[in-house]
Structure formats: structure tokens, C-alpha cells
Amino acid sequence: PQLQTAPEKLQEFVRNLLTLNVEEPWDERAQVKHTGPATWMQSNPYTLVMGPLEVDGNVLVSTGKHDDGVLIVFGDVTCRNLFVDAGFSFVCTGTLRVREALVSRAADSITYVAGAVEAELLDSGSGAWLTLFGDPSLLRVKHLTHYVMHGRTPIKPPKQPDLRTLVVPEVLDTEEWDSLSQEEQAEESPEALIKLDTRAVRKRLMSGASLFSAS
Structure with missing residues (x-):
């Protein structure tokens, strides 16, 4: 039912994903409720959640041992932080509620959301x-x-x-900014040159920690 109410282009994308010739069978779950601070990751690279995914801590769209995979949630997703790993596709047909940071710019990743997207920080683009x-x-x-x-x-x-001003220093990629002289920095915008280091972000979120300085 959730898919039928999703936009047509998203329905088509999901149907194409479901016809993929995958090495392992799809892992289908009715819903996911994960309490406590530990980070939640899918154990199977191709995972369907037929209802809500509710996690107290962080969500990594990843298995930690596969180069690619898919997580499709036919419902709402709620978590502290969410990171879509390189090579993984993440689809949420409902509302995506992330209390802190949503990071969706790892290489070759796809993040599609049909409903609202709520987050303190969205790293995308x-x-x-x-x-x-x-x-x-x-x-x-x-x-x-x-x-x-x-x-x-x-x-x-x-x-x-x-x-x-938002995140802990160890998840920042400041190499391009630091390579500039003081005179050059005076003419440039740090907001455009300082980025999140996706590898460092992944490592920190996997440990269950926050990206935010004040957390």
C-alpha cells in the first residue's frame, strides 16, 4: 500500500530494484524497532522493511562488508543519525525523521524519500x-x-x-581550506570548501557516537 501511494517515478525505481539479479535473497522484515544507543545496520545487503524502521541510535545503510546493497523501507524512518554508505541505495516511502545529521553524499549512493525529510543537518549535493x-x-x-x-x-x-560550528573536528575534511594562505582564505568561503569526511563520518556513526559538537 505504501508503494502504491508513492510517486510514479519512485514506484518504478523500487520495482526495478526488486527485479535485480542479486547474489543473496532479499531479507524481508515486517518492521524494525531497535532500542538503545547501538547503531543499526542491515545484515543482508538487500533488505526490505515492510513497515516503520524506528531506531533510538544511528542507522547505517550498509552491511559493513559488502560493496553495494539496497534498503527499502515501506513506511517512516526515525533515528538519531543516518548515513547512506558508498554503493548503497536507500528508499523511504514515508517520512524520514533524523534527529541530528543525515549524510547522503557517499560515492555511488542513492537516497530517495517520498515523504517529508526532517533533520538538523543534511549533507547532500x-x-x-x-x-x-x-x-x-x-x-x-x-x-x-x-x-x-x-x-x-x-x-x-x-x-x-x-x-x-556544528560537528566534531575529526569528521571534517579541511584539506582544501588548510592549503590556502591567510590571504587566500580571506577571499574564499570556508562554508564552500570545508566538507564532511564521509569515511570519518561512517566510522564515528558506526561506533554509536554523534557528529555534533554539543552531543
């Missing part, structure tokens, strides 16, 4: 991006790093956030 299928008003994030795609139209933030 550099390498890979989140695609919003609902109305643009359903994008409810406080900070957006680059852009979100809505159809063929990018939704950009009025101002890029200075990640140094």
Missing part, C-alpha cells in the same frame, strides 16, 4: 545527493550543505552552514 519526491515544503532541515534534488530542480540553501 557533493558527490551524491538526496532526491525528494514530495512537495519542496516537505524538506524540513535546519542546515543543508549543498543541494537536494526535486525532480530536475536542485533545492539550495540560502546560506551554506559552517560545519566547524
